[in-house]
Amino acid sequence: MFQLSHDYPQTDPGVCPxxxxxxxxxxxxxxxxxxxxxxxxxxxxxxxxxGQLLAYIREGQDLQLDNKVGWKVNVGNTPRWFHMPWMAYDPKSGREFVHGLTNERTAEISDFLGEPSTAPRGQKKLSRTDMIKLEALGQKTLPLTPKMTREFMGQNPLPLTATTQTSKGFETWAFGVYNPWGAYAIGQTWNPDGTPRINANPNTGIGPQPAGLPFPSGTLVAKLLFTTATPAEVPYLEGSPVWQADRHVETEKGFLCQRQVQEVRLVQLDVAVVDSRSPTRWVYGTFAYNGKLKGETVWDRLVPVGVQWGNDPWSSPATSKADSQPIVQSVLNKSIGTPQHFGCNNRLAGPVDNKLSSCIACHANAYTPPSGVAQSKTNLPIIFGFAGQCTTQAPENADYFINNQFPMPYSNAQYPNLMNMDTSLQLMVAFLQFGQFNQAGAPLACSNPE
Ligand code: HEC
Known part of the structure; x- marks a missing residue:
């Protein structure tokens, strides 16, 4: 059963050696x-x-990430990993009791399998020699050949339009963990009784902000994402750790509020670090699970997909196509061995992320209303998809694909007095749930699909 790791370090851990x-x-x-x-x-x-990030994350963890072992918060005898508070409050998507997973974006079959008939965007045609070299390294090469398409899609390829999982898609359940540097910032922001500590920042001219921010250099946050898809539907999930999650019951109508312990499988590992060399201070990276690789442990079957340290605010769709400069703040691994899936215009996104977004686009928009205020329909910018996202030169795209540095106020004056969460969307969830508790005394009720 999940237990919140919340003995956040109370003294400044200093410079990370x-x-x-x-x-x-x-x-x-x-x-x-x-x-x-x-x-x-x-x-x-x-x-x-x-690889350096992955080595730190996997240290001391079970080699196959066995369900019974789960995530170890201590490495050796030292507390290494801490959780964000307040993420269990929401009955619909809040933490479940087995591993503390929360419900995230529902993925479609095409997110996993791509569009096999067309070469992925930005994909260079590989020479025959390159293909042989990469295959010798155990890496599948892209674009997909008909044989590989069969392999990725299984013996009985699913037509991409009519899928077996019905229109509901595959649920994603995930958990995030902060290392001691990140956890120090959390502990400076949340009192032991669960109330927030706010810094009025009287001298900066910028409104009140969470007292523990910004996250210090040395901060590393890892997030493991699990899917309800199975190897029968997505063959490269073969051998992926199967975890139990108290997740939504599915019917023809969709996902019910009712939950039941069911199986989910690891598909993606996200990581974010504060690295002062980055112009946003943050570096985001992601790994995709590929069960077709020979690696003996689950950790050896995680393939890096790319690294992102900014949103290229000088590139489309933040600018017009005519003014757009080439993307320079994402670097993408274009031969990862599973169907490719990047974000908006060659920015980085992960296998189960929204293709019209990017890691740092969603995360740069981590703002909340003043502490103690719940989310309303109008008090926050939309981060989970809007009309024209990535495709048109809508002003929303210019607001969305920004480079954010704490404590920068939100760019659009339509949303005054927002608090900057220094890219942590978990901290945003925590503040919004605290606001809900503070104003309504109860979480938003879950309602079943009609
Ligand atoms: C469309 C929005 C969206 C995109 C795109 C996105 N994330 Fe997130 N991410 C979230 C939300 C929402 C949370 C907080 C909820 C949770 O963790 O349960 C989150 C949490 C995280 C966390 C935990 C710490 C934190 O900041 O809250 C990490 C690390 C993370 N994401 C990394 C990534 C990486 C790496 C990518 C790109 C490969 C990515 N994210 C893309 C929405 C997004």
Whole structure:
């Protein structure tokens, strides 16, 4: 049964030593803040940076991430991982009791399998020699050949329009964990009784902000995402750890409020770190699970998909197509071995993320109304999809694909007095749930689909 890890460090952990935060000392990566240069190509330096993050995350964890073991919050005898409070309050998507997973975006079959008939956007045709080389390394090459398409889609390929999972899609359930540097900021923001600590910031001219922010250098947040899809539907989920989750019961009408312990499988591992070399201070990266790889442990079957450190606010759709500069703040691994899935215009997004978004677009919009105020229909910008998202030069796109640095106020004056969450959407959820509790004394009721 899940237990919240909330003994947040109460003293400043100081500078993270290079031997611990190895990625911060990696001299071979650089994070551009300038438009007009060439987009970095995926290479062994990026793979190494992602490998350093993964080594820190997996340290001391079960090699197969067994359901019974779950996530260990201690590494050795030292507390390594901490959770965000207030994320169990919402009865619909709030934490379930087995592993503390919360309900996230529902994915479609095409999110997993791509569109096999067309080469993914930005995909260069590989030479025959490159293909042989990559295959020798155990990596499948893209674009998909008919044989690979069969392999990804199983012996009985699912037609992409009529899928077996009905119109409801596949639920995603996930949990996030903060290392001691991130947890120090959380502990400075939430009192032990669950009330927030707010810094009035009288000297900056910017309104009140959570007292523990910004997250200090050394912060690493990992998030593991599980799907209800099975290897029969998505063959590269083969061998993925099967976890129990108290998730929604499904009927023809959709997902009910009622929950039941059912199986979910690991599909994606997200990570975010504060690295002061990044112009936004943040670096986001993601791994995709690929059961077709030979690796013996689950950790060896996680393939880095890319790294992002900004939203390229000088590129479409934040600008017009005519003014758009090439993307320079994402680097994408274009031969990951599973169908590709990037975000808006070659920015980074993960396998079960919205293709019209990007990691940092969604996260740069982590703002809340003043502390103690619940979410209303009008007091927050929309982050989960709006008309014209990524496709038109709508003003919403210019607001959305921003580079945010704490404590920057929200760019659109339509939403005054928002608090900046320093990209943490979990902190945003926590403040919104606290606001709901504070104003209504009860969570929003869950209602079943009509
Ligand atoms: C469309 C919105 C959206 C996109 C795109 C998105 N996320 Fe998130 N992410 C969320 C939400 C909402 C949460 C908080 C809810 C939760 O964790 O249960 C979250 C939480 C996280 C967390 C936990 C810490 C935090 O900031 O709250 C990490 C780490 C993370 N995401 C990384 C990523 C990475 C890496 C990508 C891209 C590969 C990504 N996210 C793309 C919406 C998004």
């Amino acid at each position: 290079n031997a611990v935060c190895t990625w911060l000392a990696n001299p071979n990566v650089s994070f551009s803040g300038e438009p007009g240069i060439k987009q970095a190509e995926w290479n062994s330096d990026w793979a190494e940076y992602m």
